[in-house]
Amino acid sequence: MSLISNAYAADAAPAGGGFEMLIMLGMFALIFYFMIYRPQAKRVKEHKNLMASMGKGDEVLTSGGLVGKITKITEENDYISVELNTNNEIVIKKDFVTAVLPKGTLKSL
Structure with a gap:
């Protein structure tokens, strides 16, 4: 008699898991663009205009x-x-x- 119960493999992942991952990656890309890249590009453009106008x-x-x-x-x-x-x-x-x-x-x- 064994004190350890048998382990069984879980069912396969539910369908649509890959699509949800793509949506999450897309949301992270949008957050990165609007919170990091776009403000920095705006500051660089303003600084170039400042240097040209001196x-x-x-x-x-x-x-x-x-x-x-x-x-x-x-x-x-x-x-x-x-x-x-x-x-x-x-x-x-x-x-x-x-x-x-x-x-x-x-x-x-």
């Missing part, structure tokens, strides 16, 4: 937190010269500008 004399904020006025733009290399004050001028890539500030911001700081 001009000499604009007051800018860099990603490093520096505030200054653009004195020179080199179109071929995508670099700009930013004057921090009358004695200091730096050269940075256009990509590192996070915002163009309203005129007169430097005088108010």
Whole structure:
């Protein structure tokens, strides 16, 4: 006499299981698109428009937190010269500008 009962295989999975899985994958793809990809693409487009609209004399904020006025733009290399004050001028890539500030911001700081 054995104390262990016999094990029997369960019935096959119900029909339609693969279709439900496809619906779930489709829903995850939609969530990914609307919550991650689309907002990021919008931010990239806005940043490209910002870089294209910069001009000499604009007051800018860099990603490093520096505030200054653009004195020179080199179109071929995508670099700009930013004057921090009358004695200091730096050269940075256009990509590192996070915002163009309203005129007169430097005088108010």
